[in-house]
Amino acid sequence: MKIALLGYGKMGKTIERLAVERGHEIVLKVDNDIDNADLSRADVAIDFSVPDAAFKNITACFEKQVPVVSGTTGWLKRYDEAVEICKKQEAAFIYASNYSLGVNLFFELNRNLAKLMQRFSEYNVAIEEIHHTQKLDAPSGTAITLAEQIIENSDKTGWQLDSIRENEIPVTAKRIENVPGTHTISYNSEVDTIKIEHVAHSRDGFALGAIIAAEWLQHKKGVFSMKDVLGL
Structure with missing residues (x-):
């Protein structure tokens, strides 16, 4: 090729x-x-x-x-x-x-978890992504995809960077030297947290x-x- x-x-x-x-x-x-x-x-x-x-x-x-x-x-x-x-x-x-093959499997996991969590309003969902300092956009395209999947499968109406608004998903974007990419989805309640995460080890x-x-x-x-x- x-x-x-x-x-x-x-x-x-x-x-x-x-x-x-x-x-x-x-x-x-x-x-x-x-x-x-x-x-x-x-x-x-x-x-x-x-x-x-x-x-x-x-x-x-x-x-x-x-x-x-x-x-x-x-x-x-x-x-x-x-x-x-x-x-x-x-x-x-x-x-x-x-x-990443792993991230695309992670997308499927995220979509299915969002469907499962839709019934449990006591959990608040949040997204965090970490990338290297040279990355130009924030949040990452991957984080936006994850947010859109949750919105499609829940009552959330949108997402916001570094902000908490009612019925929207808060997204945190961090830039740290030499981090290829980490994405974390957290469902937090008063009594516990459910979390899924993908960590890239290299490009x-x-x-x-x-x-x-x-x-x-x-x-x-x-x-x-x-x-x-x-x-x-």
Whole structure:
């Protein structure tokens, strides 16, 4: 598989290392400007760029019929627009806030726990996420996904960063040096706490999941998710 890397920061370099170990070839590395990039040799593009560049990167690939796996967060106000362009171009697209196989299993656990806890109003739910100090967005896309899953399966109406409002989920975002990513869901009552947590030990899990998604996306058309990739 010939891969175009859109975004060549720490995650891009990790994807490169693991992709080469799996027998793939990196044919393009784009740090910022995709305007003059030659996508013609790529079988698939993996986008871990920055929020301001993501939409342009993704839609440029659609126009060249290059399937895109995107893990960039912070640009999702234009997600629906990107989906429409993908469909119009009959291209292929997967977006995930987190490609880690463990996190996607954690998503399923979170969804099912929210359904279970819906009947027990004495428990108040909260989300905490911790990432490295270079992470640009807060809260993380993963934390937002977790919050949205709880909202879909409870009477909560929204989420708020560093705030407690009635019927909304409080989200705390911490930035600590050299933390790849920790996400904790807590249900707290006066008598006890129920907690689930995912702790990433390195970036390798995120990168490997993105490569597996890219392998799966080849020769497909349409808009997919990691649930499709993992058969969940």
